[in-house]
Amino acid sequence: MKNTLLLALGLTLSAAAINGPAGAAGASDGDAERQARWDEIAKSIFGARKIEPTDTLIQIDAPARALDAALVPITLTMPDKGRIKGVHFVIDDNPSPYAAHFRFGPAADPGELRLRVRINNYTNVHAVAELTDGRLVEATKFVKASGGCSAPMGMSDEEAMRGMGDMKMKFAESQPGKPLEATLMIRHPNFSGMQMNQVTRDYTPARYIQTVSVTYGGQTVFDLDGDISIASNPVINFALNPAGKGPITVAATDNQGGRWEHSFTAPSPSN
C-alpha cells in the first residue's frame, strides 16, 4: 500500500490509504514532537494538574489505520467504573484537538463508551479519565488517518442538514441488575468548518453539536461537550445504571443556537 491512493473510491478512503509524508501531515513527526504537542494541549485543558499514565483505569480501542478518516470508531473502556467521574478525548493533531468531554452522573454506568470521530492527520489520540478522588489518568493510541475533518460530505449542505436534530435511541437486550446498553443517534451534519460548500465554493461554516445532556428519571447520565471532531450524525454508545427508572431525556445544542430535546422509554429488563 506504500504511496498508493484509493482514488477509485475517492474521498476519505484515499486519505486513509496514503502512506507517505507527502500525503499525511504529521506522519513524519518524531516522538519528541508528539510529546511536546500533547504537553501543550494538556496544559491548555488541565492547567498544571498532573496526568498519570494508566494501563488499567482507561483503555482506548481504535483502528491502527482508519478505514474512513471521517468516521473513526473509538471505544473507551473503564473497568474500574466506580472510580470514573468523567472522560476527556483529545485528537492531538486535529485542527481543534479537544474532541469531547463527558461528565458522568449517578444514572450512568461508565464502564464503556463508544463514539465516532474525524481524524485529520496521523496522530496520537488521548483519553484522560477524571477519577472520583480528583486524579487524572491517561491512555494513548496512535492512529493513521488523514483528511477526516476536511473531507467533503458527498451531498449538498441542505441534504446534510435534512432532519437536523432528529434522534433515535436503541437499547440492547437488558437483564435485571446489569447495566442497560444504549445507543444514541443524532441527525446533525456536525460541519467542521473545513468542508467546502458546493455552490459558493466557500467553506461551510462550522456547525457542530456543542452539548448533549442525557438524563434517566431526572438523574444525569452524562453531559457532553462536543466539537468539530465528532463525526457527522453523531452516534454515542453508553450504558445506564440498572437502578434507574423513568424516562430518558436527551437535550442537545449546537454552536449556532440549535436546540433539540427528545424523550425515550427504556425497556424493562426481561427475566
Next chain:
Amino acid sequence: MSARASRREALFGGLCLCCLPARGFAAEPLRLKEVGPGIFVRRGPHEEATPENGDAIANIGFVIGRDGVLVTETGGSLADGQRLRAEIRKRTDKPIRHVVLSHVHPDHCFGAAAFAEDAPNVIGHHALRPALESRGAYYRKRLEEILGPGRAGEVVYPTQSVTGGAEIDLGDRRLRLTAHGTAHTSCDLSMLDTESGLLFPADLLFVNRVPSLDGSLIGWLKEIEALKGLGAGRAVPGHGPAIVDVAPALADLTRYLSALRDETRKAIAADIPIEAAVGTVAQSERERWVLFETYHGRNVTQAYKELEWE
C-alpha cells in the same frame, strides 16, 4: 518515497520530470480492444492509483460515428486522457464532439483536460457539477500527491447537464444517456448504444474488482433494476474486462450488494458495532473480488451509516 521527494531528487539530478522512469506509462501507447464497430475500449488494471500506473485504472474508450467522436470515459489523469486522445487520432481525424464524464471519481474524470483543444460538449449527470465543485479540488490535491505536481489535470466541468435522459446523435448512431438516482455515487450516468445494444454502465457495474460504495447501497440495488430494464445484452463495465455479458455480471454485483445490505442490517439489529461489523459482514464475498481487503471494510462503514437510520 513520496512523489514530492522523487521530484526533488529529480531536480537535484538535473533530470526533467517527464523522463523519470516512473512516468513510463505515459509514453506507452494504450492497448485498445474494438468491442463493437467503431467502439474502442482500454481495459484498466485492478490496481489503486500509483505513480507507476498514473491512475490509468478505469475502463475508458471512445465511439467513432459518421459526424464525430464521443469519448465514453476520459481516464484517470491528464496523461491518461492524452494517450486516449492520441489513439483516437491514430484512427480518425473526425472532430471529438462529445466527452462523457460518467461520475465524479478521479479515475474517470481527470483525463478530460486532455480534450480542451477540441472544445467538446462535456456531458454529465445534473449532480456532477456540484459534486465536482465539492470534491474536485480535494481529489486533485490528493492525486498530485501521488503523481506529482501538475500531473493530475484540471478539473473539467460538464457543459451539458443530463436530468432523466438525453440522446446524442453521431449521424449514423444514436447514444442514449440515463442519469441515475444516487447509487455508486450521487451522479452516475450510463449510456446505451441504441444500434448495437451495447451498454456503458460505467461504475454502476464492477466486474471482478470489488465494488466501491460512495452513494447509496439501497439506491444502487434499485438502479441495477433500471439497468436491466434497458435490455442490453453486453456491457463495457467501469472496471473489469473490456466487454462482458450483462446478466451474469449484474447478478454477481447484486449478490455482493445484497449480502452487504442484508448482513449489515443484521449486524445493526444485533447491536454489533460498526468497528466489529467491518470484519464480519459479507465475508462470504472475500474470495470472489480483487482488492476486497482494501475496499470492503469501507463499504461496510458506508452501508452501516446508511442503514442504521432505517
